[in-house]
Amino acid sequence: MNWFETSDVPDRRIGARELWMWCLVLSAVAFWGKVIAASDDPDPLLPSAIVNSITDAGAFTAAAWIMVMMRAGGVVSDRAASTRLVLVALGIGLLCVVPLRPASAIVLAVLGGTLLLSQQATRSGRQAGLLLVSLAIVSASYILVPVHVWVASLDARAVAWIGRLFGMDASADGNVVTQGDFALEILVQCTSTVQLAQVALAFCVVVVYRRGECRRSDLPWLLSALLASAVLTEIRLTLMLRGEADYVWWHDGAGATMYLLAAMASAALFPLLATARSATRAGQPA
């Protein structure tokens, strides 16, 4: 049974396709509004600060939204929307207005999930659905603070252990690692789990861009990408522990840029390998 569309062509009734477009535009406005509102800039509404907020949200987040909006015009067939779809769309719209991050995650999950599961969704619709679900995971990751706080103490122990392996006199107490006179406090935004949702999003963006769909066989590649991200973070934290000068270099200096580039390259490499492998297989004779 089709819950969201009627068999009519849109004329006096609003089309399902147009309704989906409104929902996607509204969710994009709400998502980026929350990103800008959460900015740590002294004046978040200055144009330069807005550009910084968009940049800070991540290249793959921006790419995902561009890909979603490019597909927004054709996510479902062009039939008249049912009353049920109109009500659901308005409900989602109201949820977008709530200025809380969990609302954004819920909206994206509902939109993405519906597109992924709907039989009326086109191929573009399913691609947009997958990207929206990935964006929902990124949004949800920011609100999973208790998990990241817990991981910070695990990271501290891991860093102390790695430090001792390399001859440092390191010990961990909660989320603080100490090495001689130098202490490193691992805050939420520095934990090894905080970037994992972004890595998963990067994976989906690259795979959808290159192949148009994710497959079950991509799972080992995704897990490898997540593991590589966590390992990179632990290495960076251990390098910071060596002393004040190393901390400044890896936290605020060229080392921070190097880490970001390495993390981005690693996040892009695994989906490239996954899609290259399937492309090679597709090229083989049956």
Place this chain on the structure above:
Amino acid sequence: MKNLIRLAFVLLIALSIMGQLHAVRPYDADREDIASLVAPLAGLGLKSPGPDADGVIVATATDCPLPVRIGMVLVAGGQEARAASLLGPDVQPRYVYLGMAFDRADSWRMYFRGLQGTLAALIGARSKRAPSHMVMAALPDACPHLADLDWAVLSPWN
């Protein structure tokens, strides 16, 4: 009907933008919030002329020759340089958040304290939501008795 639905979405987009504008939180602590620390400091026996241009209060106690520096930093982190400039050498820090004083920035306890504050504000038990900034006080090592003061009074909801 069709145009009414379109109008509803345009209104929702406008409402969403207005809601986000309202939700913008300042990176630097409000100057009034910092200035409001002067009165409780006087209650602890410390005198201060109020915050300087950088938002730092330099307070003095009659029984300590060295000043106590007090400022506000984001609980979620991201103002490490500001925290470091407040601390300096030969001082012991006190972190004060929502009526609790800590020897170190204990993420766990501060997070749950913040969550408790947010829930209290949601159910109407508190009139204001949990602040995004905590108070940081740098106590000179030369005056260990200052550590015994009830620094929690510097924060609301104690």
